[in-house]
Amino acid sequence: NAGVTQTPKFQVLKTGQSMTLQCAQDMNHEYMSWYRQDPGMGLRLIHYSVGAGITDQGEVPNGYNVSRSTTEDFPLRLLSAAPSQTSVYFCASSYGQALSYEQYFGPGTRLTVT
């Protein structure tokens, strides 16, 4: 199993550009989520999905969109990049919706917006 994969590993964007961060998992997990990690702050939830076709907002959803057309894939779209979105982005998946399950994280995407 590859686990959770993310592409790209690194990305530099100019302010106003849009892009999609890809996330895929091969563990047949129903629950997937996107986090951002900034210095001095814990990981913060951006969006999450409890199954194909179902998504919801997390703590910091503004400026981001998601969709979940398949169990495996959960892309994160930046609509119009801003310097405040410079961060490390982690995708995670888990077996169930309940928060008792281990979260499996992808390797992360380091995004810089200039």
Next chain:
Amino acid sequence: RKEVEQDPGPFNVPEGATVAFNCTYSNSASQSFFWYRQDCRKEPKLLMSVYSSGNEDGRFTAQLNRASQYISLLIRDSKLSDSATYLCVVGNYGGATNKLIFGTGTLLAVQP
């Protein structure tokens, strides 16, 4: 007040030492508790779940004190490979969103 608070460290300890980290959480209704480990520039990985009765996994012992709302992690006989950031994570159920709250992490550096 942050929902989950940790001492950021760094904790610099020699190999073989015992080190303890504490974490406090603000929501008394929190129902799940974890320690994750994050190596430099890598993704977090689950170290262990924390149960009310306390639990041990080799050199690692986790304890939960619900009355005082804190979680601890004890590492015995520290190894160089234990050097990492340790994230305290709390799960809050109910309301509009069930979510995991991550602490900012405690940095451990084990010295030879």
